[in-house]
Amino acid sequence: MHDIRITPADSLQAAIDALPADGSPARILLAPGLYREKVELRRPHTTLQGSGIGETILAWDDGATDIHPDGVRRGTFRSYTLLVLADGCSVRGLTIRNDGGQRADSGQCIALFVDGDGFVCEDCQLISTQDTLFTAPLPPKEVIPGGFLGPTQLLPRKAQRQTYLRCVIKGDVDFIFGGAACWFEDCEIVCILRADRAPGGYCTAASTPEGQKYGYVFHNCRFTGENVPEASFFLGRPWREHAKTVLLNCHIGSHIRPEGWDDWGKERFPRTGFYAEYGCSGPGSDTSARAAFARTLTEEEAADITYEDFLNSL
Numbered sequence: 091m092h093d094i095r096i097t098p099a100d101s102l103q104a105a106i107d108a109l110p111a112d113g114s115p116a117r118i119l120l121a122p123g124l125y126r127e128k129v130e131l132r133r134p135h136t137t138l139q140g141s142g143i144g145e146t147i148l149a150w151d152d153g154a155t156d157i158h159p160d161g162v163r164r165g166t167f168r169s170y171t172l173l174v175l176a177d178g179c180s181v182r183g184l185t186i187r188n189d190g191g192q193r194a195d196s197g198q199c200i201a202l203f204v205d206g207d208g209f210v211c212e213d214c215q216l217i218s219t220q221d222t223l224f225t226a227p228l229p230p231k232e233v234i235p236g237g238f239l240g241p242t243q244l245l246p247r248k249a250q251r252q253t254y255l256r257c258v259i260k261g262d263v264d265f266i267f268g269g270a271a272c273w274f275e276d277c278e279i280v281c282i283l284r285a286d287r288a289p290g291g292y293c294t295a296a297s298t299p300e301g302q303k304y305g306y307v308f309h310n311c312r313f314t315g316e317n318v319p320e321a322s323f324f325l326g327r328p329w330r331e332h333a334k335t336v337l338l339n340c341h342i343g344s345h346i347r348p349e350g351w352d353d354w355g356k357e358r359f360p361r362t363g364f365y366a367e368y369g370c371s372g373p374g375s376d377t378s379a380r381a382a383f384a385r386t387l388t389e390e391e392a393a394d395i396t397y398e399d400f401l402n403s404l
Contacts, residue, residue: 091115091116091117092109092110092114092115092116092117093116093117093118093119094108094109094116094117094118094119095118095119095121096118096119096120096121097121097123098121098123098124098125101127102118102120102125102127102129102138102148103127103128103129103130105118106118106129106130106131106133106136109133109136111133113133113134113135114135115135115136115137116133116135116136116137117136117137117138117139118136118137118138118139119139120138120139120140120141120146120184121141121146122140122141122142122145122146123146123147124147124149125146125147125148125149126149126150127148127150128150128152128170128171129148129171129172129173130172130173130175130241131172131173131174131175131176131179132173132175132176133176133179134176134177134178134179134206135176135177135178135179136176136178136179136180137179137180137181137182138179138180138181138182138184139182139183140182140183140184140185140214141183142183142213143183143184143185143213143214143215143258144185144215145183145185146183146184146185147184147185147186147187148171148172148184148185148186148187149171149185149186149187149188149189150170150171150187150188150189150190151188151189151190151192151193151199152164152168152169152170152171152188152190152199153169153188153190153191153193153196153197153198153199154166154169154196154197154198154199154221155195155196155197156169156190156196162236162239165236165237165239165240166197166198166200166221166224166237166240167200167203167224167228167238167239167240167241167242167243168239168240168241169188169190169197169198169199169200169221170188170200170201170202170203170224171186171187171188171200171201171202172186172201172202172203173203173205173241174202174203174204174205174206174209175203175205175206175241175242176206177206177207177208177209177250178206178207178208178209179206179208179209179210180209180210180211180212181202181210181211181212181214182210182211182212182213182214183212183213183214184214184215185214185215185216185217186201186202186214186215186216186217187201187215187216187217187218188200188201188217188218188222190218190219191218191219191220191284192285194285194286195286197220198220198221199218199219199220199221199222200218200221200222200223200224201216201217201218201222201223202216202222202223202224203224203226203241204223204224204225204226204252204270205226205227205241205242205245205248205250206226206250206252207248207249207250207251207404208250208251209250209251209252209253210252210253210254210255211252211253211254211255211257212254212255212256212257213255213256213257214254214257214258215257215258215259215260216257216258216259216260217260217261218260218261218265219261219262219263219265219282219284220261220262220263220264220265220284220291221261221263221264221265221267222259222260222261222265222266223259223261223265223266223267223268224267224268225252225266225267225268225269225270225272226242226248226250226268226269226270227242227247227248227249227250227268227269227270227299228242228243228247228268228269228297229247229269229297229299229329229330230247230299247269247299249271249299249302249404250270250271250404251270251271251272251273251304251400251401251403251404252270252271252272252273253272253273253275254272254273254274254275254277255275255276255277256275256276256277257274257277257278258277258278258280259277259278259279259280260280260281260282260316261280261281261282261291262281262282262283262284262287262290262291263287263291263292264291264292264294264295264327264329265291265292265293265294266279266293266294266295266306267294267295267296267297267329268296268297268329269296269297269298269299269302269330271298271302271303271304271305271400271403271404272304272305272306272307273304273307273309273397273400274306274307274308274309274311275309275310275311275397276309276310276311277308277311277312278311278312278314279293279308279311279312279313279314280314280315280316281293281313281314281315281316281318281322281323281345282315282316282317282318283316283317283318289318289319289322290319290322290323291322291323291324292323292324292325292326292327292352293313293323293324293325293326294306294325294326294327294335295326295327295328295329295333296326296328296329296330296333296334296335297328297329297330297332297333298330298332298333298334298363299332300332300362301332302332302334302403302404303403304334304400304403305333305334305335305336305364306326306334306335306336307335307336307338307395307400308335308336308337308338308340309338309339309340309397310338310339310340311337311340311341312340312341312343313325313337313340313341313342313343313345313346313372313374314341314343314345315343315344315345318345319345320344320345321344321345321346321347321348322345322347323345323346323347324346324347324349324350324351324352325337325342325346325350325351325365326351326352326365327351327352327353327354328353328354328356328359328363329354331356331358331359331362331363332362332363333359333363333364333365334363334364334365335364335365335366336364336365336366336367336368336387336395337366337367337368337370338367338368338369338370338392338395339368339369339370339371340367340370340371340372340375341370341371341372341375342370342371342372342373342374342375343372343373343374344372344373344374345374346374347374348376348379348380349379349380349381350365350367350374350377350380350381350384351365351380351381351383351384352381353381353383359383360382360383363383364385365381365383365384365385366384366385366386366387366391367380367384367385367386367387368386368387368388368389368391368392369392
């Protein structure tokens with residue numbers, strides 16, 4: 091293992107660029123403090139290790155509506171604070187923040203953009219407003235020309251598994267979105283208010299590729315709200331028609347709407363997608379008024395959804 095230790099006086103990007111180019115396992119150990127820079131990790135088998143949530147902070151403030159140096163709008167997929175574009179990487183003990191949402195009309199503001207199989211995010215905090223966490227791949231085709239402008243626009247849409255352990259993820263609209271198979275274990279999903287918007291939003295917007303066994307699985311997670319009204323947020327809506335999201339043994343707060351899920355006006359979704367819950371608790375967990383297309387799993391169906399099976403699914 092090749093280790094580099096840095097402090098906030100150093101550049102994280104420079105440390106990444108200084109690692110051996112052979113892709114051998116490497117780790118960058120970040121001392122506590124604020125690292126204010128936009129960072130790209132394109133090297134496989136690399137770990138970014140901080141000192142803990144709120145102790146080691148990586149922050150930037152790009153928004154989708156900003157004008158990029160190329161003269162056009164930055165767009166969603168160039169707004170990230172941290173881009174991970176490699177397999178076998180991990181991020182641990184960090185707060186990753188996009189402060190762009192603090193500006194009015196900044197649009198989507200990605201904190202963490204991940205395109206890499208085997209990615210692990212452990213004991214981290216991800217903070218933004220709209221589109222906090224993007225879990226690649228992108229859908230096969232954009233609806234609006236230029237909508238996918240960014241680092242993976244022209245890359246193959248690669249199936250991948252991503253794991254999030256004991257993380258706190260904050261946002262308001264579609265703040266966990268994308269096509270990866272993702273397992274969230276013991277995470278807190280926090281809905282927040284954005285000053286320039288009416289209260290309400292969506293925790294997830296999966297775009298699970300057709301035929302992929304897993305989309306998003308939340309196991310033993312907590313869906314909470316931070317000064318948000320009751321019944322103001324949905325658990326999810328489908329970015330594409332084959333979206334899959336399952337909640338297992340989660341706590342669901344009163345800020346979640348009784349219908350739970352929205353179909354985003356996609357007429358095919360009730361036949362092609364999959365939204366389901368099992369064993370959940372809390373004031374927002376009553377499934378009696380859920381959307382007609384949402385399922386309550388049986389004990390046997392829930393037992394078949396395991397992390398081991400998830401890892402072997404691709």
